[in-house]
Amino acid sequence: MTDSAPLLRTPLADIHRSLGGKMVPFAGWEMPVQYPAGILAEHNAVRNGCGVFDVSHMGEFEVTGPDRNAFVNRITCNDVSVLAPGQVQYSGLLTREGTFVDDCTVYRFDNKLMIVVNASNRAKAWEHVVDLKGGANIRLRDISDDIGLLAVQGPMTQALLQPIASIALDGIGYYHHGAGRIGGVDCFVSRTGYTGEDGFELYCRLKDTVALWEAVTRVGAVPIGLGARDSLRLEMGYALYGQEIDDTITPLEAGLGWIVKLDKGSPFVGLDALRAQKERGLNRKLVGFRLDGRGIARHGYPVFSGGKQVDVVRSGGQSPSLGVSIGTTFLPAGQAVVGTRFEVECRNEKIPAEVVKRPFWTKGSVRK
Amino acid sequence: MANVPDDLRYTADHEWVRQTSEAGVVEVGITEYAQGELGDIVFVNLPKAGDKFTAHQSFGTIEAVKAVSDLYAPLAGAIVAVNAGLDTDPAAVNRAPYADGWMVRLKLDDATQFAGLLDAAAYRSHIGA
Numbered sequence: 001m002t003d004s005a006p007l008l009r010t011p012l013a014d015i016h017r018s019l020g021g022k023m024v025p026f027a028g029w030e031m032p033v034q035y036p037a038g039i040l041a042e043h044n045a046v047r048n049g050c051g052v053f054d055v056s057h058m059g060e061f062e063v064t065g066p067d068r069n070a071f072v073n074r075i076t077c078n079d080v081s082v083l084a085p086g087q088v089q090y091s092g093l094l095t096r097e098g099t100f101v102d103d104c105t106v107y108r109f110d111n112k113l114m115i116v117v118n119a120s121n122r123a124k125a126w127e128h129v130v131d132l133k134g135g136a137n138i139r140l141r142d143i144s145d146d147i148g149l150l151a152v153q154g155p156m157t158q159a160l161l162q163p164i165a166s167i168a169l170d171g172i173g174y175y176h177h178g179a180g181r182i183g184g185v186d187c188f189v190s191r192t193g194y195t196g197e198d199g200f201e202l203y204c205r206l207k208d209t210v211a212l213w214e215a216v217t218r219v220g221a222v223p224i225g226l227g228a229r230d231s232l233r234l235e236m237g238y239a240l241y242g243q244e245i246d247d248t249i250t251p252l253e254a255g256l257g258w259i260v261k262l263d264k265g266s267p268f269v270g271l272d273a274l275r276a277q278k279e280r281g282l283n284r285k286l287v288g289f290r291l292d293g294r295g296i297a298r299h300g301y302p303v304f305s306g307g308k309q310v311d312v313v314r315s316g317g318q319s320p321s322l323g324v325s326i327g328t329t330f331l332p333a334g335q336a337v338v339g340t341r342f343e344v345e346c347r348n349e350k351i352p353a354e355v356v357k358r359p360f361w362t363k364g365s366v367r368k
Numbered sequence: 369m370a371n372v373p374d375d376l377r378y379t380a381d382h383e384w385v386r387q388t389s390e391a392g393v394v395e396v397g398i399t400e401y402a403q404g405e406l407g408d409i410v411f412v413n414l415p416k417a418g419d420k421f422t423a424h425q426s427f428g429t430i431e432a433v434k435a436v437s438d439l440y441a442p443l444a445g446a447i448v449a450v451n452a453g454l455d456t457d458p459a460a461v462n463r464a465p466y467a468d469g470w471m472v473r474l475k476l477d478d479a480t481q482f483a484g485l486l487d488a489a490a491y492r493s494h495i496g497a
Binding site for chain 1: 407408410411413429431433434436462
């Protein structure tokens with residue numbers, strides 16, 4: 001895609017504008033970074049009540065056919081064989097070097113699997129998956145253009161949605177999904193999210209996206225833009241492709257060893273490289289830090305330890321929930337422990353920082 | 369539309385400048401339009417009384433959730449006061465950019481230059497209002 005290509009629009013673009021959303025380019029899409037309430041108010045609405053995000057720009061790939069489970073097990077690093085129909089799994093599509101093509105979620109249904117990828121990686125991930133098909137007896141479909149997706153998040157979500165839901169939402173566990181109608185719209189309803197709060201991701205037919213949005217906002221879900229989506233996920237220490245993870249970083253380095261199943265009993269793309277890296281030991285590890293001075297550590301600011309630059313800030317910002325400045329970076333493995341002190345250069349001033357535990361925010365309502 | 373009070377002067381960098389009751393001393397802040405573009409403000413880093421700046425020199429920074437922006441001296445002068453209240457309440461800049469959100473008072477090297485700043489009509493035209 002070139003810079004001059006027109007931006008893609010979700011079915012909700014006109015609604016975002018009519019609500020006063022500040023529209024920005026994001027991964028080739030025109031998306032709201034915030035509404036008039038502002039990022040802090042939107043952030044707090046999700047932490048304390050219920051917010052709705054338009055994430056229809058994300059990519060979905062459908063895998064059907066007899067070899068579907070074996071195929072997805074071969075192209076993702078987590079273990080698909082432990083997934084029952086109705087379950088969801090966080091995973092990674094990796095290169096042969098064990099680095100990320102993308103992170104993803106894998107949905108298992110009775111008769112198919114669905115892989116959900118980042119909007120920014122949709123084309124690249126699709127090409128990667130198709131390249132790996134080989135002789136597998138499967139059918140692959142990029143169904144992204146047929147699907148609308150709303151993330152409804154916050155401790156009040158279930159209480160607000162239940163009266164307009166055709167199914168018992170309480171019966172859907174964390175990282176499980178079910179089919180039903182929300183506000184009369186056919187959806188599958190997934191108890192997943194990117195905020196640290198309880199909530200659901202609602203997948204619908206693209207043409208029903210506006211009706212679904214109207215149904216959930218009518219019962220009180222507050223529109224939330226990409227700005228608060230980022231501050232909410234950062235407080236949880238969730239990885240964002242292009243910042244904590246990319247095609248030079250392995251899941252082991254990024255603290256995502258729990259999605260790497262080296263011993264799942266079937267080979268997968270990246271396995272050999274990750275096994276070798278694990279035996280060799282890691283050179284660097286992702287850490288979360290708190291800035292101990294006035295300033296905000298922003299993406300790309302240099303990070304110094306022992307007098308020399310060791311990395312840049314991967315993600316950084318003011319934590320609205322904690323009132324402190326937080327971020328992520330890679331440190332040499334020996335220093336990547338809670339309590340290590342180092343420095344972040346914020347606009348020509350070196351500000352002290354300290355490694356702290358992730359998630360930064362531990363009081364979320366997310367079910368475990 | 370952003371509020372642009374008629375009784376203030378402005379810079380192309382989206383600062384407002386108010387003549388105080390004291391000759392040659394002006395008060396400086398950022399415009400309502402600027403705070404709206406920045407979004408929620410979480411830190412304002414200001415200079416100390418006595419610091420001297422030339423026109424257009426950066427005298428501080430303003431950190432919003434999504435962006436950081438320099439503050440520029442509208443004219444040459446010396447800082448005579450800073451708004452310490454912004455240390456604990458930076459959101460005052462969002463809430464009341466022309467009142468509680470003021471940032472510094474500046475003793476101008478040449479008080480006659482005040483008249484050369486943008487008037488409200490020129491600033492409105494600058495922001496397309």
